[in-house]
Amino acid sequence: MTGAVVPRPVGWISTTSEDGVDNLAPYSFFNVVTVQPPILMFAPANTADGPKDTARNAVETGEFVVNVVTEPLAEAMNETSATLPPDESEFDHAGLERAPSEKVTPPRVAAAEITFECELYDHVEVGASTMVLGEIVLAHVDDALTTDEGNLDVERVDAVGRLAGNWYARTSDRFRLERPD
DSSP, X not given: OTTTSOOEEOEEEEEEOTTSOEEXXXXXXXXXXXXXXXXXXXXXXXXXXXXXXXXXXXXXXXXXXXXXXXXXXXXXXXXXXXXXXXXXXXXXXXXXXXXXXXXXXXXXXXXXXXXXXXXEEEEEEETTEEEEEEEEEEEEEOGGGBXXXXXXXXXXXXXXXXXXXXXXXXXXXXXXXXXXX
C-alpha cells in the first residue's frame, strides 16, 4: 500500500515534551485536511508501548510544528528518524539549529523554508496509528519562495516526498495542467 500511494509529502514534526525535551521526527503519513479552518494531520504508527514520542507530546501539550522537508534538509531529516530515548533530542542528534516559534512552544527547524505552528485540533486512534490533527496558527515562509504578490511559488519549493522503504522523490520535475471549466 505505501509503495503504491506515492509520493507522500513528509511532515517533519517538532514537539516539546512535558519534561522540556525537543523532539523532531519525519512522518510520511502527513497531509492537509481542510483549509477552513487550516488543519494538517500526521499519523505515526504506535509502538508496542503506545503512541510514539511525537504523537504523545502533541496530544499532551496541545502543540506541534510542521517543518516542510526540502532537498537540502533530506539527510538531516533522515538522521532524525533514528530511534532515540524520549529524553534525547533529535535536534541535537542531527546537529540541527532550532528557531523559536512565536505562538507555540516547540521550536522550528531553523533551516526549514516553510513551517507551520499548530495547536492540537483533535486526535483519533486509527488502527495501529494515532492520527493527530493540528490547526495552523502561524505559517513561516521564506521570502525567496514567494511571488511579488506574496503567493507561494511552487516552482521554487524543492520539497522531498517519500516513496517506500528507503526511497524518496524530488519535486524538481514539474508539469502544469489547466483545470477544465
